[in-house]
Amino acid sequence: MTLGQHLAPHLPFLRRYARALTGDQAQGDAYVKATLQAIVDAPEQFPRDIDPRLGLYRTFQAIWGSVNGANDDEPGAGRAPVAGGVADGVIGDEAVAHARLARLTPLPRQALLLTAMEGFTLADSGYLLGVDAGEVETLVAEALAEIEAQTRADVLIIEDEPIIAMDLETIVRDLGHDVTGVAVTRDEALAQARARRPGLVLADIQLADDSSGIDAVRDILGEFAVPVIFITAFPERLLTGERPEPTFLITKPFQRATVKAAIAQALFFDRATVPA
CATH class of the missing domain: 3.40.50.2300 (Response regulator)
Structure with a gap:
């Protein structure tokens, strides 16, 4: 089975995550497109020693990190994997919008979506976010506290x-x-x-x-x-x-x-x- 065949069943759900993360279908799909382009351009860099779904989301998180960066005052800032600017030519025209979204979507929201919506374990979510499982638990607690404070x-x-x-x-x-x-x-x-x-x-x-x-x-x-x-x-x-x-x-x-x-x-x- 080819890499594409391994990844195909997981793409609709990656698109779901991307849309929930960005709050917009077009922007979410742009990140997924950039993720797939990164895999096509460098298939040898795709992690083969883990579950294909986890590898797919890891590549996505790399694209997200390369475009948005991390807020210095957030837990895990700078520790998300970076794709070396792969997304620059794919989503570059929307850089301003994405910079705003970076401020609106900190690590706690990513941790909550990965665990609660996408069903990843704390350990796997930590792998995707570049933090340990205990920190993921803390991030999820922060997100839930935000929920309590919502209008x-x-x-x-x-x-x-x-x-x-x-x-x-x-x-x-x-x-x-x-x-x-x-x-x-x-x-x-x-x-x-x-x-x-x-x-x-x-x-x-x-x-x-x-x-x-x-x-x-x-x-x-x-x-x-x-x-x-x-x-x-x-x-x-x-x-x-x-x-x-x-x-x-x-x-x-x-x-x-x-x-x-x-x-x-x-x-x-x-x-x-x-x-x-």
């Missing part, structure tokens, strides 16, 4: 499975947010969004009357802007690369920590776009 949001849940909807509602309320309602169809979702404008939407893609959560979200976004997290058992329907994709995507069955991490990141970038 509270009104959340609309679009989910037709009652047990899952109840679980999501509990997670949302445990984080200190309010739930505006639980919609089980496309029409209900739009009506509830109009009745009480949410600050965040959690949406399944397959709803009770065979309507689509994707269409429901499209209806809502047609009336006002709001961050959206898709939670689905069918991620392949959204991770195709053939159309605009959600910035935040969680796969069912999900862990509560994964949902918390996605909510925190979605609200973080939403708040970051609002002038002080």
Whole structure:
């Protein structure tokens, strides 16, 4: 099996991580493109003594570090692997935007996404970030503290499975947010969004009357802007690369920590776009 065949199954999920890290599909995909270009240009440098997925993410982190650098006052500053400027020609035109994102996305957020969303162990996350496992644990704790300090949001849940909807509602309320309602169809979702404008939407893609959560979200976004997290058992329907994709995507069955991490990141970038 070729290196490309080993890496192919992991690319959709690397794109998910990249989008969650940057808060934008186009910028996230630019980092993934740079990662793949680095591997194509120097396949002999790809780490062969570790799991291919871990090696893929390590190369990505190298690209991220080479473009963004590390804040000197952050734990692990300067210790992330660097790709020797491979990304310069690929993402150079967006350097200013990426410098801003570097300030918005410190190591604690990376540690939280790697562990909670991507499912890496503390040891593997430490390998990717250039810190030890104990420091990863500290970084995750810092990120969770940031979550606790976040501005509270009104959340609309679009989910037709009652047990899952109840679980999501509990997670949302445990984080200190309010739930505006639980919609089980496309029409209900739009009506509830109009009745009480949410600050965040959690949406399944397959709803009770065979309507689509994707269409429901499209209806809502047609009336006002709001961050959206898709939670689905069918991620392949959204991770195709053939159309605009959600910035935040969680796969069912999900862990509560994964949902918390996605909510925190979605609200973080939403708040970051609002002038002080």
